[in-house]
Amino acid sequence: MQIILASTSPYRQQLLARLAVSFKTEAPEVDETPRPDEPADELVTRLALAKARAVAKRYPQAVVIGSDQVAELDGRLLGKPGNRAAALDQLTASSERCVCFFTAVAVCRHASGHERVHLEPVRVHFRALSRAETLRYLELEQPYDCAGSFKVEGLGISLFQSVESADPTSLEGLPLIALSAMLRELKLQVP
Numbered sequence: 001m002q003i004i005l006a007s008t009s010p011y012r013q014q015l016l017a018r019l020a021v022s023f024k025t026e027a028p029e030v031d032e033t034p035r036p037d038e039p040a041d042e043l044v045t046r047l048a049l050a051k052a053r054a055v056a057k058r059y060p061q062a063v064v065i066g067s068d069q070v071a072e073l074d075g076r077l078l079g080k081p082g083n084r085a086a087a088l089d090q091l092t093a094s095s096e097r098c099v100c101f102f103t104a105v106a107v108c109r110h111a112s113g114h115e116r117v118h119l120e121p122v123r124v125h126f127r128a129l130s131r132a133e134t135l136r137y138l139e140l141e142q143p144y145d146c147a148g149s150f151k152v153e154g155l156g157i158s159l160f161q162s163v164e165s166a167d168p169t170s171l172e173g174l175p176l177i178a179l180s181a182m183l184r185e186l187k188l189q190v191p
Helices: 010-017 038-056 084-094 131-141 155-159 168-172 176-185
Strands: 003-005 063-073 077-080 098-109 112-128 160-164
Touching: 003 077, 010 084, 010 176, 038 063, 038 098, 038 112, 077 084, 084 112, 084 131, 098 168, 098 176, 112 168, 112 176, 131 155, 155 160
Parallel strands: 003 063
Antiparallel strands: 063 077, 063 098, 098 112, 112 160
């Protein structure tokens, strides 16, 4: 059975590769605009499912994986900053605070009507961050394409005081524990 990752994210590709399954990638081409007053958990769940469904319609026999992630601080969504100034604002706001990251993963197979979605929250407690060390971090890692302005798989881990999570890969962008179970449910071999 063909597996397709409905994402062009290199981070999600690296994560899925950890499961030692053969897969290809396909851009889902889904509008990711949040709906008015849409809570973060509902947004990522909706988008993960929409991405998987969009690609599954093009490949009805394939197992399609969609995922999305957003960070939330005091009810405000923290998406991908896109540039240094926005990243500095996000990290400054996160200093000595708890940011909740929501990552959803969806698995669809259009031909059989199979759909599953899982939401995995992660609470990240940031330590006190000085402006100088935040600027140094941004210079070294340039995490402008990452929700919350850090790369946990890199130097971003040094910004934290602690992390509360049932699945550490969720913070990287694809909850592999839940995804492994979803793939096994479809009788796919996941070591």
